[in-house]
Amino acid sequence: MDLEQQIANQFGLSAVTCEALNTPTNDVIALTTRTGRFALKIYHLQRTPAEVQWEVDLVTHLMRNGAPIASPVRGRHGYVEELRVDGRDRVAVLFEWAAGEKPARAEDTYALLGKAAAHIHRVADSFTSALARESYDAHTLIDEQLQRMNRHLKEAQRWEQATALGERLKRVIANPALDRGVCHMDLTLDNVHRHGEEITVFDFDSAGTCWRAVEPHAILRSSRTFFEAWLDGYRSLRPFDRLNEQVVAVFCIIGNLRGVAWDLGVAISSRGEPRLGSADLPGIVDAWLDWERKHLCV
Structure with a gap:
């Protein structure tokens, strides 16, 4: 199953277009869909589901208390999902696209x-x-x-x-x-x-x-x-x-x-x-x- 279909199945998104971003450690993909833009983070192979769950728990705690954080998006099994990429299972989390853009130094x-x-x-x-x-x-x-x-x-x-x-x-x-x-x-x-x-x-x-x-x-x-x-x-x-x-x-x-x-x-x-x-x-x-x-x- 191709990545776009997996994303549609796991996160309920349709008309998914993927753009791979140039990121050094994890694979991050910008998603354009009918319901908006998202960032899909596919973690490096050394990251376990439990470690990623800790990260998501921290992020949701920060969000609930008003910190300026990009929000994760629930999938079929919660915030932490697994996708098949290049024949290997990878942990993945979908986030809402952060408003704006990378700022200039000022x-x-x-x-x-x-x-x-x-x-x-x-x-x-x-x-x-x-x-x-x-x-x-x-x-x-x-x-x-x-x-x-x-x-x-x-x-x-x-x-x-x-x-x-x-x-x-x-x-x-x-x-x-x-x-x-x-x-x-x-x-x-x-x-x-x-x-x-x-x-x-x-x-x-x-x-x-x-x-x-x-x-x-x-x-x-x-x-x-x-x-x-x-x-x-x-x-x-x-x-x-x-x-x-x-x-x-x-x-x-x-x-x-x-x-x-x-x-x-x-x-x-x-x-x-x-x-x-x-x-x-x-x-x-x-x-x-x-x-x-x-x-x-x-």
Whole structure:
């Protein structure tokens, strides 16, 4: 049975037209139907139905409490369905299409993004689930990522430097005063649409418990001005104290570890041809160390 027919059967949609989007980890398909536009997310093979159900439960909890989230759509068996794709069963969830489009980089956009992050964090504090899900600790974020890169770092003669850096970073985030809770983990402009003064957030595939200072790390790495705008938006709804603000700079390195592992093709969810190789790592490690010298006191 072709994909369009499966979608029609599982979600009760008719006259379905599919357009595959260029997404790195999961397969996302834009659907145009007689009743509107939707986004079908077909998860990578390592995602289990229970893990996806946790994500859907989080999303519905956030929605019920007013967070600006793209709404999932029920199928024949609930929100989580299975589709046969290329001869394999894949977990899938249908979402309403988020109004608007990916926004351009601007201070007011990052203020809206910070406000959305604060709303998500505030509501997520009351979310509970008996289902298993990632909990991002120092071992997961630092040790595991470096170990995945072990061969490449040794080939690049940067293993000792990278692991010593990891130890210094772990000492900073060991502070029990840092805010922890459910995070989106990939809250960038790639995962929001803006419509007027409204931001809608989607793609909680990476969500799990982590330090809240992880959320804006990519923003700080790219622009102090945009980071300040994010902080203003966040603090309009929820506190983000000076300690957590300072630690965002640490996550500029820690967050990049996961990205580099993915680009090397060694992450669990990596797919396609690796974007990086061992020859790229000396420059990357040197950039981490340079960032540490300029922005961290560890």
